[in-house]
Amino acid sequence: MESLIGLVNRIQRACTALGDYGGGNNALSSLWEALPSVAVVGGQSSGKSSVLESIVGRDFLPRGSGIVTRRPLVLQLLKTEHGTDEYAEFLHLTNKRFTNFSLVRKEIQDETDRITGKNKQISPVPIHLSIFSPNVVDLTLIDLPGLTKVAVEGQPETIAEDIESMVRSYVAKPNCLILAISPANQDIATSDAIKLAKEVDPTGDRTFGVLTKLDLMDKGTNALDVIEGRSYRMQYPWVGIVNRSQADINKNVDMMVARRKEREYFETSPDYGHLANKMGSEYLAKMLSKLLESVIRARIPNIIPLINRSIEELERELDQLGRPIAIDAGAKLYNILGMCRAFEKIFKEHLDGGRPGGARIYGIFDYQLPGAIRKLPFDRHLSLESVKRIVSQSDGYQPHLIAPEMGYRRLIEGSLHLFRGPAEASVNAVHSVLKELVRKSIAETEELKRFPSLQTELAAAANSSLEKFREESMKSVLRLVDMEASYLTVDFFRKLHVMDTQGSQNTSLSLPTTVEQNGEKQFRTIASNVAGYIKMVADTLANTIPKAVVHCQVRQAKLALLNYFYTQMSQRQGKHLGQLLDENPALMERRLLCAKRLELYKKARDEIDAAVWLG
Numbered sequence: 003m004e005s006l007i008g009l010v011n012r013i014q015r016a017c018t019a020l021g022d023y024g025g026g027n028n029a030l031s032s033l034w035e036a037l038p039s040v041a042v043v044g045g046q047s048s049g050k051s052s053v054l055e056s057i058v059g060r061d062f063l064p065r066g067s068g069i070v071t072r073r074p075l076v077l078q079l080l081k082t083e084h085g086t087d088e089y090a091e092f093l094h095l096t097n098k099r100f101t102n103f104s105l106v107r108k109e110i111q112d113e114t115d116r117i118t119g120k121n122k123q124i125s126p127v128p129i130h131l132s133i134f135s136p137n138v139v140d141l142t143l144i145d146l147p148g149l150t151k152v153a154v155e156g157q158p159e160t161i162a163e164d165i166e167s168m169v170r171s172y173v174a175k176p177n178c179l180i181l182a183i184s185p186a187n188q189d190i191a192t193s194d195a196i197k198l199a200k201e202v203d204p205t206g207d208r209t210f211g212v213l214t215k216l217d218l219m220d221k222g223t224n225a226l227d228v229i230e231g232r233s234y235r236m237q238y239p240w241v242g243i244v245n246r247s248q249a250d251i252n253k254n255v256d257m258m259v260a261r262r263k264e265r266e267y268f269e270t271s272p273d274y275g276h277l278a279n280k281m282g283s284e285y286l287a288k289m290l291s292k293l294l295e296s297v298i299r300a301r302i303p304n305i306i307p308l309i310n311r312s313i314e315e316l317e318r319e320l321d322q323l324g325r326p327i328a329i330d331a332g333a334k335l336y337n338i339l340g341m342c343r344a345f346e347k348i349f350k351e352h353l354d355g356g357r358p359g360g361a362r363i364y365g366i367f368d369y370q371l372p373g374a375i376r377k378l379p380f381d382r383h384l385s386l387e388s389v390k391r392i393v394s395q396s397d398g399y400q401p402h403l404i405a406p407e408m409g410y411r412r413l414i415e416g417s418l419h420l421f422r423g424p425a426e427a428s429v430n431a432v433h434s435v436l437k438e439l440v441r442k443s444i445a446e447t448e449e450l451k452r453f454p455s456l457q458t459e460l461a462a463a464a465n466s467s468l469e470k471f472r473e474e475s476m477k478s479v480l481r482l483v484d485m486e487a488s489y490l491t492v493d494f495f496r497k498l499h500v501m502d503t504q505g506s507q508n509t510s511l512s513l514p515t516t517v518e519q520n521g522e523k524q525f526r527t528i529a530s531n532v533a534g535y536i537k538m539v540a541d542t543l544a545n546t547i548p549k550a551v552v553h554c555q556v557r558q559a560k561l562a563l564l565n566y567f568y569t570q571m572s573q574r575q576g577k578h579l580g581q582l583l584d585e586n587p588a589l590m591e592r593r594l595l596c597a598k599r600l601e602l603y604k605k606a607r608d609e610i611d612a613a614v615w616l617g
């Protein structure tokens with residue numbers, strides 16, 4: 003069965019491939035940070051690289067002066083069957099097996115430079131190296147740049163701080179075991195590794211003290227005070243190491259020989275002999291492997307809810323951001339039309355009552371239009387003075403004989419003309435409501451939110467259709483008013499005449515009146531008759547204007563708001579369609595990031611599920 007370390011290895015590789023290497027300010031939760039790991043921390047020349055090589059049993063890390071490790075190196079060791087060949091693989095060079103470890107060293111150097119440039123910058127993007135060998139234990143270690151104090155030529159002044167903050171970002175997370183390397187030939191109180199570990203892990207629950215260069219201590223001195231926890235106590239016992247010296251490296255002393263020499267050193271040491279079975283790089287590797295396995299076993303149950311929660315959050319965010327747009331013209335057109343239909347549906351819901359707004363149109367017909375008609379200045383138009391003037395002007399040089407037919411007509415036409423105002427106002431008011439509903443519906447169409455250009459174009463197309471509907475509606479309502487003026491309802495006046503004759507018969511016995519009195523009475527009657535007629539017309543128009551407006555504007559808006567837009571769309575080429583779908587670049591980037599992170603979490607969930615089943 004594959005070890006849990008192998009499982010975490012695979013998830014870590016997926017993390018790097020999908021852009022999650024912790025930190026970052028993209029507000030996405032990091033799986034990388036949640037995974038247990040072992041970070042190797044130490045000051046420059048403390049012997050970090052030597053410890054790692056000793057654990058691997060191979061000479062493969064870049065060496066040189068200055069800061070050699072400038073990107074985190076995630077070193078995944080996988081134990082293979084006894085007798086099998088050793089080889090190494092990089093995540094960035096899939097399918098290429100390295101059996102020559104000096105080429106591994108070169109590739110680490112080259113790959114570091116690929117991201118950081120040759121000017122010795124540092125980068126948090128890790129390099130993943132897997133080593134398959136029968137001489138290793140299953141273990142993952144992360145080699146970090148050595149803590150330094152000074153910048154070398156060409157490096158930014160802030161390099162020391164930059165390195166410290168990168169190292170800190172690894173060791174600060176609670177799931178990270180810290181392998182703190184300190185050289186024995188320096189005062190432990192000045193160890194950079196111990197200083198940092200103390201800060202981020204004050205209880206020492208996850209720090210392992212490793213003391214290198216025991217063989218380089220002054221004759222007659224030893225590091226027992228440290229190793230036995232008297233000068234600096236930690237939860238886990240210190241592990242002493244003797245690596246290859248510079249002279250051994252120069253002589254190309256084989257790593258296996260070095261391991262043997264280290265074993266012999268402890269076994270024969272008068273100072274450390276009693277601790278020999280708990281010293282040396284082989285012991286360190288085995289102990290770390292066991293511990294990492296048990297930490298992973300303990301932490302996995304907490305990681306599963308994190309993964310599930312993150313999947314939910316990412317799916318929610320992706321739904322809000324919308325799925326990516328297809329590239330071919332047909333699919334683009336299909337998408338655009340789909341969004342238009344979603345908009346039209348919402349627009350109709352506003353009119354039909356599913357959403358608010360449509361009732362304002364009824365308000366125009368029920369309240370605004372009758373109110374405006376009531377306020378028309380008929381009183382002034384039909385005042386005695388005005389009636390007299392208009393009747394006499396209409397009579398011309400020959401006063402009327404029985405009834406002032408022309409006077410009536412002029413008075414009525416003048417009154418009817420006043421209805422144009424309320425009719426026009428109704429059309430304009432409904433137009434404003436429809437325009438507002440278009441704006442609202444666009445804002446409420448979730449699918450359109452990502453596409454500002456499409457929104458603008460859709461609004462322009464809808465508004466230009468509304469403009470056309472308004473023109474049609476205006477013509478129709480004004481025609482209704484003009485029709486009233488073109489042909490008067492004869493019946494109304496015939497009935498009046500009959501009533502008038504009966505009235506004069508009834509009053510024939512009343513007191514005699516003067517000529518002026520008679521004339522004035524006649525003008526009043528004319529005013530009252532015209533007012534009666536106008537009232538009748540007002541009632542009619544209060545009913546027919548809404549019908550015309552609904553027919554020409556509201557119904558048309560429901561039926562054909564985007565007809566012209568659709569015709570235009572079908573003639574557009576792919577490039578133009580693409581312009582309508584030009585999303586905000588920040589949004590596109592965010593979608594990509596979320597999609598990659600989602601893929602990572604799903605992969606991790608599958609990996610863990612499979613391991614649980616197998617386990």
Ligand SMILES: Nc1nc2c(ncn2[C@@H]2O[C@H](COP(=O)(O)OP(=O)(O)OP(=O)(O)O)[C@@H](O)[C@H]2O)c(=O)[nH]1
Pocket residue numbers: 044045046047048049050051052053065066068069070071148214215216217218243244245246247248249251
């Ligand atoms: N004699 C002896 N020399 C050691 C030991 N450990 C490391 N060295 C030497 O110390 C020097 C620095 O060792 P490295 O392993 O390169 O140290 P490092 O911490 O990786 O150094 P940087 O990557 O430059 O920060 C090398 O010349 C090693 O040979 C040790 O236990 N004994």
